[in-house]
Amino acid sequence: xxxxxxxxxxxxxxxxxxxxxxxxxxxxxxxxxxxxxxxxxxxxxxxxxxxxxxxxxxxxxxxxxxxxxxxxxxxxxxxxxxxxxxxxxxxxxxxxxxxxxxxxxxxxxxxxxxxxxxxxxxxxxxxxxxxxxxxxxxxxxxxxxxxxxxxxxxxxx
Numbered sequence: 001x002x003x004x005x006x007x008x009x010x011x012x013x014x015x016x017x018x019x020x021x022x023x024x025x026x027x028x029x030x031x032x033x034x035x036x037x038x039x040x041x042x043x044x045x046x047x048x049x050x051x052x053x054x055x056x057x058x059x060x061x062x063x064x065x066x067x068x069x070x071x072x073x074x075x076x077x078x079x080x081x082x083x084x085x086x087x088x089x090x091x092x093x094x095x096x097x098x099x100x101x102x103x104x105x106x107x108x109x110x111x112x113x114x115x116x117x118x119x120x121x122x123x124x125x126x127x128x129x130x131x132x133x134x135x136x137x138x139x140x141x142x143x144x145x146x147x148x149x150x151x152x153x154x155x156x157x
Contacts, residue, residue, distance in 0.1 A: 012033055013053075015132060015148075016029060019152045026040060052072055094110055
């Protein structure tokens with residue numbers, strides 16, 4: 001399954017939002033990650049439409065998570081950014097060509113479709129089991145320095 005770069009950016013933003021207790025402007029999130037502000041804004045809009053973040057207006061405005069980080073899964077973010085459609089779409093190729101099988105004979109999905117659907121379900125289940133809180137905890141363990149503390153200080157400066 002190939003995901004857009006927006007998924008990475010959105011996941012990083014969600015983890016960053018766990019480090020602070022105030023709204024973070026999109027421009028500041030873009031600067032923190034050294035990414036395009038306009039492209040990041042599109043990812044944040046997707047997260048907002050999915051109800052994962054909300055925009056706070058005003059001088060001290062920005063984005064905040066709408067739920068506890070333990071209640072937002074990686075799959076929630078992936079689907080907010082890239083959509084919920086399956087990675088594989090069966091076109092019933094077995095019903096085409098000189099040796100085509102009749103539609104009436106195709107009473108169940110073919111072996112290829114079954115395998116791809118099983119892989120898609122497994123992939124989604126794996127992403128459903130990891131939360132933003134899990135990622136934030138792992139980020140804290142990945143570095144010898146307090147990465148989220150550094151982010152918190154940088155965003156508050």
